[in-house]
Amino acid sequence: MNIRVLFFAQAKVLTGVSSVALTTAGDGSLGDIQQQVLQAYPALSPIFSQLLWAVNGQYCDSSCRLSENAEVACFPPVSGG
Amino acid sequence: MRTTGTFEKGRCVDTALIELTESPIDFESLTNSVRDHRAGAVVLFLGTVREITGTEETVQLFYEAYGEMARRSMQELAEEAQRRFPVVRSAISHRTGVLAPGDVSVAIAVSTPHRAQAFEAGRWLIDTLKEKVPIWKQEHYKDGRVDWVHPGLNSSGSPQVSP
Numbered sequence: 001m002n003i004r005v006l007f008f009a010q011a012k013v014l015t016g017v018s019s020v021a022l023t024t025a026g027d028g029s030l031g032d033i034q035q036q037v038l039q040a041y042p043a044l045s046p047i048f049s050q051l052l053w054a055v056n057g058q059y060c061d062s063s064c065r066l067s068e069n070a071e072v073a074c075f076p077p078v079s080g081g
Numbered sequence: 082m083r084t085t086g087t088f089e090k091g092r093c094v095d096t097a098l099i100e101l102t103e104s105p106i107d108f109e110s111l112t113n114s115v116r117d118h119r120a121g122a123v124v125l126f127l128g129t130v131r132e133i134t135g136t137e138e139t140v141q142l143f144y145e146a147y148g149e150m151a152r153r154s155m156q157e158l159a160e161e162a163q164r165r166f167p168v169v170r171s172a173i174s175h176r177t178g179v180l181a182p183g184d185v186s187v188a189i190a191v192s193t194p195h196r197a198q199a200f201e202a203g204r205w206l207i208d209t210l211k212e213k214v215p216i217w218k219q220e221h222y223k224d225g226r227v228d229w230v231h232p233g234l235n236s237s238g239s240p241q242v243s244p
Contacts, residue, residue: 080218
């Protein structure tokens with residue numbers, strides 16, 4: 001499955017990229033993508049447990065199932081307002 | 082994030098106006114959009130850029146949004162507010178890009194039959210927006226430091242005490 005992962009704010013600073021294309025041959029869950037992101041960008045590790053994740057614009061946890069071409073987003077706690 | 086410099090037109094679904102814009106927020110129009118003969122009260126909340134926080138002096142804020150999700154999330158907040166409170170109409174506008182002290186970063190207008198409900202609904206909307214909508218602010222301090230603001234994190238990722 002082809003998955004695009006977007007990074008925002010401090011997550012974008014730590015990875016140095018605003019998005020990355022990944023493929024998953026695993027169980028197709030968000031958890032699989034989360035592990036790939038951590039391996040590819042170890043700079044995220046200090047904040048990894050506090051990152052928020054969304055799939056196709058909805059907050060999700062690691063058990064969330066992904067579909068082909070899903071848009072995953074990864075970001076630290078929000079601070080709008 | 083969308084980097085187009087254009088005003089993204091507000092979406093009117095049911096009775097809620099939702100917008101994410103790089104242009105100054107027209108809060109007078111926003112307020113008028115929630116006026117309704119069924120309402121006896123209109124409350125407008127403005128979030129503005131604060132220059133001094135503790136001992137820090139802010140020269141500008143930069144707001145970044147995950148545009149598609151932020152708009153959908155604000156729409157869901159407006160719908161949830163209508164379930165929780167007797168909201169007649171509501172409107173939410175959030176700014177993105179570079180803002181200076183005093184600028185309006187967010188505006189929320191809500192109308193209800195009676196005034197207490199309007200204050201309660203407006204308070205719930207801004208509190209929940211700050212907790213859930215994927216928008217981030219970056220502080221640019223007078224001494225040149227630049228920091229993303231992430232409640233619960235500092236730039237190194239260790240716990241931070243909320244001000």
